Amino acid sequence: MKDIKLLVPDLPESISTAILLKWKKKCGEFVKLDEILVEIETDKIILEISAPIAGILHKKIFLEGELVKSKDILGIIQNSNNQIILKEKNKPVIIKSIQKNLKQSKKLKLHNITHLSPSNRRLQRFHELHNNKNRNLNLKEISKNTKNISNINHFSKNLDFKKNENNSYQLNLSIKSHNDNIQKIPMSPIRKKIAERLSLTQKNSVMLTTFNEVNMSSIIKIKNKYCDFFQEKYNIRLGYMSFFVKAVIEALKKFPILNSSKEKDTIIYHKFYNISIAVSTSRGLLTPVLKNAQNMTMSDIEKKIKYFSKIGESGKLQFEDLQDGTFTITNGGIFGSLFSTPIINPPQVAILGMNNIQKRPIAIQDKIKIQPMMYLSLTYDHQIIDGQQSIKFLKYIVEILQDFSKIML
Structure with missing residues (x-):
């Protein structure tokens, strides 16, 4: 009988610990090769750890809810060279001695409580x-x-x-009373990390938010006219975010300071455009990155955002999906937000907030008309970016969205 150690995989340098989220097997149970055995949660994603061999889960070193580090031993799997596996209808059947252990492990006992x-x-x-x-x-x-x-x-x-x-x-013994009006739940690793990063941003940056509004009628007309064509050709729905990503990239080209990042007393200018998209999941807010978005088509952008939303909810985003963003777009409008003051995603120096589209009366050529309007908010680090630059940047985005043909010119 040979013991095999089940190890925590190498974690990135930015992540020191993870929490053991769930064991998929009990001690004494048989595990297959490459079967998912443990889930651990970092401050960004959920990692699934599979069994390196087929055998019996002999011991659990760490239990659910405990913190683990890279290369920690999670448990012990026993591998027997004499283990006999029979096949019945293409399904592995464990030998009788193992089956007996499994039956015994399933018997339930209730401790005497005196x-x-x-x-x-x-x-x-x-x-x-x-x-x-x-x-x-x-x-x-x-x-x-x-x-x-x-x-x-x-x-x-x-x-x-x-x-x-x-x-x-x-x-x-922590008996719940029907009179209890409170419930205490420990913060998840991702929620702790969000709190830590937000506090760090507040401490290390001088944030200021400027606002503008955009008439979305032009974008809505394009979207309504080509939505069926877009869906049929690319098998993806045409949304608003791809328009905003394209507009932001053009504005960043004109105002490169907003595509920079801060490293101590140094400003780093990026010649690529990695746009972070805020995605809300049941575990918290994640910001996966559209890498080199300047080279992506609108269909590429929509497909990638849908992919991020799907795997983000399941906790299966990879570390590289969340790294190296240079500018962030967040859309509180999908939840009904009218105004917002988004917080910068460090080490970035600016973030654009989209809000809800509402029909409002506005003056067009001295006439009052009802138009679909959206308030935009740009939060920036005033240590790096002047007010004039941020205001012009946001105004340029508005101009592009109200006349999207500027993208081609």
């Missing part, structure tokens, strides 16, 4: 009876051993039985 009140001990007997072979026991039979059936119903809702490593159940 410090509970009489009503809680009645509940304990209820669970012992419930886990026996006779699963047809009704409340009348149980009531012979209890004075008040309502106690069982009450405590069964509020007591929490947790399963231990030895596959037995033990009462979690």
